[in-house]
Amino acid sequence: MLLWGGTTVYLILWAGIIVYLILWGGTKVYLLLWGGNTVYLLLWGGTTVYLLLLGGTKVYLILWGGTIVYLLLWGGTIVYLILWGGTIVYLILWGGSIVYLLLLGGTKVYLILWGGTIVYLLLRGGTIVYLKLWGGTIVYLILWAGIIVYLILWGGSIVYLILWGGSIVYLILWGGTIVYLILWGGTIVYLILWSGTIIYLLLWGGTIVYLMLWVGTTVYLILWGGTIVYLLLWDGTIVYLLLWGGTIVYLILWGGTIVYLILWSGTIIYLILWAGIIVYLILWGGTKVYLLLWGGTTVYLLLLGGTKVYLILWGGTIVYLLLWGGTIVYLILWGGTIVYLILWGGSIVYLLMLGGTKVYLILWGGTIVYLILWVGTTVYLILWGGTIVYMLLWGGTIVYLLLWDGTIVYLLLWGGTIVYLILWGGTIVYLILWSGTIIYLLLWGGTIVYLKLWGGTIVYLILWAGIIVYLILWGGSIVYLILWGGSIVYLILWGGTIVYLILWGGTIVYLILWSGTIIYLLLWGGTIVYLMLWVGTTVYLILWGGTIVYLLLWDGTIVYLLLWGGTIVYLILWGGTIVYLILWSGTIIYLILWAGIIVYLILWGGTKVYLLLWGGTTVYLLLLGGTKVYLILWGGTIVYLLLWGGTIVYLILWGGTIVYLILWGGSIVYLLMLGGTKVYLILWGGTIVYLILWVGTTVYLILWGGTIVYMLLWGGTIVYLLLWDGTIVYLLLWGGTIVYLILWGGTIVYLILWSGTIIYLLLWGGTIVYLKLWGGTIVYLILWAGIIVYLILWGGSIVYLILWGGSIVYLILWGGTIVYLILWGGTIVYLILWSGTIIYLLLWGGTIVYLMLWVGTTVYLILWGGTIVYLLLWDGTIVYLLLWGGTIVYLILWGGTIVYLILWSGTIIYLILWAGIIVYLILWGGTKVYLLLWGGTTVYLLLLGGTKVYLILWGGTIVYLLLWGGTIVYLILWGGTIVYLILWGGSIVYLLMLGGTKVYLILWGGTIVYLILWVGTTVYLILWGGTIVYMLLWGGTIVYLLLWDGTIVYLLLWGGTIVYLILWGGTIVYLILWSGTIIYLLLWGGTIVYLILWDGTIVYLILWAGIIVYLILWGGTIVYLFVWGGIIVYYIMLVVS
Structure with missing residues (x-):
C-alpha cells in the first residue's frame, strides 16, 4: 500500500508484522520494522534524523541534528561507534x-x-x-x-x-572432492564437482539431470529426466554425449571412435562420428535421413525420403552427393573425381570437383565455369573461360593459391614462414607474413605494394607501385603515411602539426590539416579542388576546375555558396535574406528562400514542378504532372500528404490525430499515429501487425498476428523486463537503481546500470569483454581479447572510438567537429560530419525508412512504400531523388547538369550525367541496359537485353559483372577475383563468391559457415562447423528455425499456433504462443519456469521447481509475489488511494 499525501507513504508487510513501514508526511519518515521490534527506524523532522534499531538494543542509531550524528551500536560492546558532532567520530x-x-x-x-x-x-x-x-x-x-x-x-x-x-x-x-554440489528439491538437483574426478555434476528432479565432468574420464555429463539426457565427455573416449528421452538422443563423442553421435527418438537420427570411419552420420526417421561420414569412405551422407535425397560423402569417392527427385538433382562429390556435381534438368548444371584434379567445377551451359581443386596440389581452382581463375592450395606449402588469367593472383601460405601470400599479376601482390618480423606484407605489382609490419617501428607499411604508395607508421612521429604514385599521395601525420595530409598526383590532392588554421584542405589537380577551412572565415571552400565549384563559407554572410560552371548553380546563403538559393541554367530551377515567405521554391521548366513553401500555409507543395502527385503541407492540418494516382497511396498527417497514415490499395497498409494514444500502428492486411503505443501504460506494444507478442511497459516500474533460462538474462528497469541489468548464466554477462557510475557494463567470461560506462569519461568501452578492440567514448572528445587491430579502424567522434569519423586502413574511409542538426535519422516504420538530415534540410530522405521509394535531398536541393511508380523512377540530381538522372518507363531507364560528358549512362529498353561511362573509357558497362545483363567494367578488367537474362543472374567481380556472385534463376538464388565461396554462402575454414538459401524451403540456412548452427525457414511452417550443435536452439514458427518457439537443451526454453491465451511461455526443466499470460489475470507467472518462485499478477491485488521455498519472500501490494 503506497500512500503519498497521508501519513503512511510506503507500507510493506512481510510476515504478519510490519516489516517495512515508511512514512513520509508525518514525524516518522522511514520506519522499518523487522521481527516485532523496531529494526530500522529513520526519522527526519525531529531530533533523531536516522534512528536504526535492530534487536532490543539499538544497533544502528544515526542522529543528525543532535550531538551524536552517527552512532552505531551492535551487541553489548560498541563494535562500530561512529560519532559526528561529539568527541568520538569513528570508533572501530x-x-x-x-x-x-x-x-x-x-x-x-x-x-x-x-x-x-x-x-x-x-x-x-x-x-x-x-x-x-x-x-x-x-x-x-x-x-x-x-x-x-x-x-x-x-x-x-x-x-x-x-x-x-x-x-x-x-x-x-x-x-x-566435491567442488560444486547443488541440490534442489528431493534428490540431488545440481551437483557440480571440480577438483576430483567429477567436475560438474548437475542433477535436477529424478535421476541425474545435469552431470558435467571435467578432469576425469567424463568431462561433461548432462542428464535430464529419466535416462541420460545430456552427457558431454571431454578427455575420455566419449567427448560429447547427449541423450534425451528413451534412446540416445544426442550423443557427441570427441576423442574416441565416435566423435559426434546425435540420436533423436526412434532410430539414430543424428549420428556424427569424427575419428573413426563414420565422422558425421545423421539419421532422421525411417531409413537414413541424414548421414554424414568423415574419416571413412562415406564422409557426408544425407538421406531424406525413399531414395537418397541428400547424400554427402567426404573421404571416399563420393564426397557430397545430393539426390532429389528421381534423377540426380544435386550431386556433389568431394574425395573422388567429381567433388561437387549439381544436376538440375538432366544436363550438368553445376559440377564441382574436389578430390581428383578438379575440385570445384561449375558447368552451366557446357563450358567450365568454376573449377576448384582440393586434394591435390591445387586446393581451390576456379576456371572462368579456360584459364585458371582461382587456385587455392591447402595441404602443401601453399595454403591458399588463387590464380587469375594464368598468373598467380592470390597465394596464401600458412605452415611456412609466409602465412598469407597473395599474388596478383605474376609478381607478389599480397604477401602477408605472420610468424616473422613482418606480420602483414602486401605486395602489388613488382615492388612492395602493401607492406605492414607489426613488431617493429613501422606498424603498417603499405607500398604500391615502385615508390611507397601506402606507408603507415604507428610508433614514430608519422602515424599514417600513405604514398601513391611517386609523390606523396596519402600522407597522414598524427603527432605533428599536420594531422591528415593526403597527396594524390604530385600536387597536393588531399591535404587535411588539423591543428593549424586550415583543418581540411583538399587539392585535386593543381587547382584547389576541395578546400575546406574551419578556423578561419572560410569554413568549407571547395573548388573543382578553376572556377569555384563548391564554395562553402561558414562564419561570413554566405554560409554555403556552391558554383558550378560560371552561372551560379548552387548558391546557398545563410545570414542574408536568401538562405538557400539554387539556380540551374537559365530559368530558376531550384530557388530556396529561408527568411521570406517562400522558403523552398523549386521551379522546373515553366510550370512549377516542385514548389516548396515554408512560411505560408503550404509548406511543402510538390506538383508533378497536372494533378497533384506529391502534396506536402506543413502548417495546415495535413502535414505530409502524398497523392499518387487518384486514391491516396501515402497519406501522412502531422498536426492531426493521424501522424503517419499510409494507404496502398484501399486498405490501410501502414498506419502510424503519433498524437493520439496509438503512436505507431502498422497494419498490413487488415490485421494489426505492429502496434506501438506511447501515451498509455503500454509504451511499446507490438502485435504480429492478432495477439500481442511483445509488450514492453514504460510508465510502470519495470520498463523492459526480459528473462532468460532461469536466471534473469535481460532485466531492464527504469525507475529503480538498476536500469539495464542483463544476466546470462549466473555470472553477470551483461550488466548495464543507469543511475550509478557504470551505466553500461558488459562482462562475458571473467575478463571484461564489453564494458560500457556512461557517467564517467569512458561511456562505451569495449574490450575484446586483452587489447582494446572496440573503444567507444562518450563524454570526452572521442565519442565513438573503435579500434580493430592496433590501428584505428573506426573512429567516431561526437563532441567535436567530426561526429562520425570512420577510418579503415589509416585513411579516412567514411567521414561524416554532424554540426548540430540531424545528419542521419533512420526511421523504418513504413513511411520514412531512411531519413538523413544534414544542415537543416533533408539530406537523405528515403521512403519505401510505393510513392517516393528513395528520396535523397542534400542541402535543400534534391541531390538524390528516386521515384518509383511514375515515369521517373530513379531521378538523381547533383549539380548544375544532371548528375544522376535515372528514368524508368521511357527508352532511357537509367541515365546518369555528371559534367557534360555522360559519366553514368544507363539505358534500359535498347541494347544497352546499363551503360556507365566515366571519362571516355567505359568504366561501368551494364547490359540487360543481350547476353550480358549486368556488366560492370572498371579499368579494362571486369570488376563488377552482373548478368541477368543468361545463366548468371548476378555476378559481381571485384579485382580479378569473384567477390560477389549472385544467381537468381538457378538453384542458388543468392550466391556470393568471395574467393571460392558463394553468395550468401560464406565458408570459413573449408566448412560451410554461413549458407543462406532463398528459393527453396530453407530461406536462411546458416551452418557453422558441419552442424547446423542457424537454420531459418521461410516458406514452410517453420519461419525461423535456428539450430546449434544438433539441438534446436531457437525455433520460431510463423504460420502455426506457436509463433516463437525457442528450444535450448531439448526442453522448451522459450515458448511463445501467438494466437492463444499464453503469449510468453517459457519452460526450462519440465516444470514451467517462466510463464507469462496476457489475457488472463496473471500477467507474469514465473515458476521454478514446482513451487511458485516468481508470481507476478497485474490486474489483481498482488503485484509482485515472490515465493521461494514455501515461504513468501517478497510480497508487494500496490494500492493507490
Whole structure:
C-alpha cells in the first residue's frame, strides 16, 4: 500500500508484522520494522534524523541534528561507534579478539571475528541464520529458518554447502572432492564437482539431470529426466554425449571412435562420428535421413525420403552427393573425381570437383565455369573461360593459391614462414607474413605494394607501385603515411602539426590539416579542388576546375555558396535574406528562400514542378504532372500528404490525430499515429501487425498476428523486463537503481546500470569483454581479447572510438567537429560530419525508412512504400531523388547538369550525367541496359537485353559483372577475383563468391559457415562447423528455425499456433504462443519456469521447481509475489488511494 499525501507513504508487510513501514508526511519518515521490534527506524523532522534499531538494543542509531550524528551500536560492546558532532567520530575496534562484531537481532546477528577461530559468524533470529567462518573448518555457514538453508564452507572439505528447505537444496563444495554440489528439491538437483574426478555434476528432479565432468574420464555429463539426457565427455573416449528421452538422443563423442553421435527418438537420427570411419552420420526417421561420414569412405551422407535425397560423402569417392527427385538433382562429390556435381534438368548444371584434379567445377551451359581443386596440389581452382581463375592450395606449402588469367593472383601460405601470400599479376601482390618480423606484407605489382609490419617501428607499411604508395607508421612521429604514385599521395601525420595530409598526383590532392588554421584542405589537380577551412572565415571552400565549384563559407554572410560552371548553380546563403538559393541554367530551377515567405521554391521548366513553401500555409507543395502527385503541407492540418494516382497511396498527417497514415490499395497498409494514444500502428492486411503505443501504460506494444507478442511497459516500474533460462538474462528497469541489468548464466554477462557510475557494463567470461560506462569519461568501452578492440567514448572528445587491430579502424567522434569519423586502413574511409542538426535519422516504420538530415534540410530522405521509394535531398536541393511508380523512377540530381538522372518507363531507364560528358549512362529498353561511362573509357558497362545483363567494367578488367537474362543472374567481380556472385534463376538464388565461396554462402575454414538459401524451403540456412548452427525457414511452417550443435536452439514458427518457439537443451526454453491465451511461455526443466499470460489475470507467472518462485499478477491485488521455498519472500501490494 503506497500512500503519498497521508501519513503512511510506503507500507510493506512481510510476515504478519510490519516489516517495512515508511512514512513520509508525518514525524516518522522511514520506519522499518523487522521481527516485532523496531529494526530500522529513520526519522527526519525531529531530533533523531536516522534512528536504526535492530534487536532490543539499538544497533544502528544515526542522529543528525543532535550531538551524536552517527552512532552505531551492535551487541553489548560498541563494535562500530561512529560519532559526528561529539568527541568520538569513528570508533572501530580491531586489535582485540573481536575484530568485527555486528549484532542485529536477539542473539548475535552479525558477528565477524578476524583473529580468532570464528572469522565471520552471522546470526539472525532464533537459530543461526548467517554463520560465516574464515580461519576454522567452517568458512561460510549460512542458516536460514528451519534446518540449515545456506551452508557455505571454505577451508575444510566442504567449501560451499547451500541448503534450502528440507533436504539439501544447494550444496557447493570447493576444497574436497566435491567442488560444486547443488541440490534442489528431493534428490540431488545440481551437483557440480571440480577438483576430483567429477567436475560438474548437475542433477535436477529424478535421476541425474545435469552431470558435467571435467578432469576425469567424463568431462561433461548432462542428464535430464529419466535416462541420460545430456552427457558431454571431454578427455575420455566419449567427448560429447547427449541423450534425451528413451534412446540416445544426442550423443557427441570427441576423442574416441565416435566423435559426434546425435540420436533423436526412434532410430539414430543424428549420428556424427569424427575419428573413426563414420565422422558425421545423421539419421532422421525411417531409413537414413541424414548421414554424414568423415574419416571413412562415406564422409557426408544425407538421406531424406525413399531414395537418397541428400547424400554427402567426404573421404571416399563420393564426397557430397545430393539426390532429389528421381534423377540426380544435386550431386556433389568431394574425395573422388567429381567433388561437387549439381544436376538440375538432366544436363550438368553445376559440377564441382574436389578430390581428383578438379575440385570445384561449375558447368552451366557446357563450358567450365568454376573449377576448384582440393586434394591435390591445387586446393581451390576456379576456371572462368579456360584459364585458371582461382587456385587455392591447402595441404602443401601453399595454403591458399588463387590464380587469375594464368598468373598467380592470390597465394596464401600458412605452415611456412609466409602465412598469407597473395599474388596478383605474376609478381607478389599480397604477401602477408605472420610468424616473422613482418606480420602483414602486401605486395602489388613488382615492388612492395602493401607492406605492414607489426613488431617493429613501422606498424603498417603499405607500398604500391615502385615508390611507397601506402606507408603507415604507428610508433614514430608519422602515424599514417600513405604514398601513391611517386609523390606523396596519402600522407597522414598524427603527432605533428599536420594531422591528415593526403597527396594524390604530385600536387597536393588531399591535404587535411588539423591543428593549424586550415583543418581540411583538399587539392585535386593543381587547382584547389576541395578546400575546406574551419578556423578561419572560410569554413568549407571547395573548388573543382578553376572556377569555384563548391564554395562553402561558414562564419561570413554566405554560409554555403556552391558554383558550378560560371552561372551560379548552387548558391546557398545563410545570414542574408536568401538562405538557400539554387539556380540551374537559365530559368530558376531550384530557388530556396529561408527568411521570406517562400522558403523552398523549386521551379522546373515553366510550370512549377516542385514548389516548396515554408512560411505560408503550404509548406511543402510538390506538383508533378497536372494533378497533384506529391502534396506536402506543413502548417495546415495535413502535414505530409502524398497523392499518387487518384486514391491516396501515402497519406501522412502531422498536426492531426493521424501522424503517419499510409494507404496502398484501399486498405490501410501502414498506419502510424503519433498524437493520439496509438503512436505507431502498422497494419498490413487488415490485421494489426505492429502496434506501438506511447501515451498509455503500454509504451511499446507490438502485435504480429492478432495477439500481442511483445509488450514492453514504460510508465510502470519495470520498463523492459526480459528473462532468460532461469536466471534473469535481460532485466531492464527504469525507475529503480538498476536500469539495464542483463544476466546470462549466473555470472553477470551483461550488466548495464543507469543511475550509478557504470551505466553500461558488459562482462562475458571473467575478463571484461564489453564494458560500457556512461557517467564517467569512458561511456562505451569495449574490450575484446586483452587489447582494446572496440573503444567507444562518450563524454570526452572521442565519442565513438573503435579500434580493430592496433590501428584505428573506426573512429567516431561526437563532441567535436567530426561526429562520425570512420577510418579503415589509416585513411579516412567514411567521414561524416554532424554540426548540430540531424545528419542521419533512420526511421523504418513504413513511411520514412531512411531519413538523413544534414544542415537543416533533408539530406537523405528515403521512403519505401510505393510513392517516393528513395528520396535523397542534400542541402535543400534534391541531390538524390528516386521515384518509383511514375515515369521517373530513379531521378538523381547533383549539380548544375544532371548528375544522376535515372528514368524508368521511357527508352532511357537509367541515365546518369555528371559534367557534360555522360559519366553514368544507363539505358534500359535498347541494347544497352546499363551503360556507365566515366571519362571516355567505359568504366561501368551494364547490359540487360543481350547476353550480358549486368556488366560492370572498371579499368579494362571486369570488376563488377552482373548478368541477368543468361545463366548468371548476378555476378559481381571485384579485382580479378569473384567477390560477389549472385544467381537468381538457378538453384542458388543468392550466391556470393568471395574467393571460392558463394553468395550468401560464406565458408570459413573449408566448412560451410554461413549458407543462406532463398528459393527453396530453407530461406536462411546458416551452418557453422558441419552442424547446423542457424537454420531459418521461410516458406514452410517453420519461419525461423535456428539450430546449434544438433539441438534446436531457437525455433520460431510463423504460420502455426506457436509463433516463437525457442528450444535450448531439448526442453522448451522459450515458448511463445501467438494466437492463444499464453503469449510468453517459457519452460526450462519440465516444470514451467517462466510463464507469462496476457489475457488472463496473471500477467507474469514465473515458476521454478514446482513451487511458485516468481508470481507476478497485474490486474489483481498482488503485484509482485515472490515465493521461494514455501515461504513468501517478497510480497508487494500496490494500492493507490
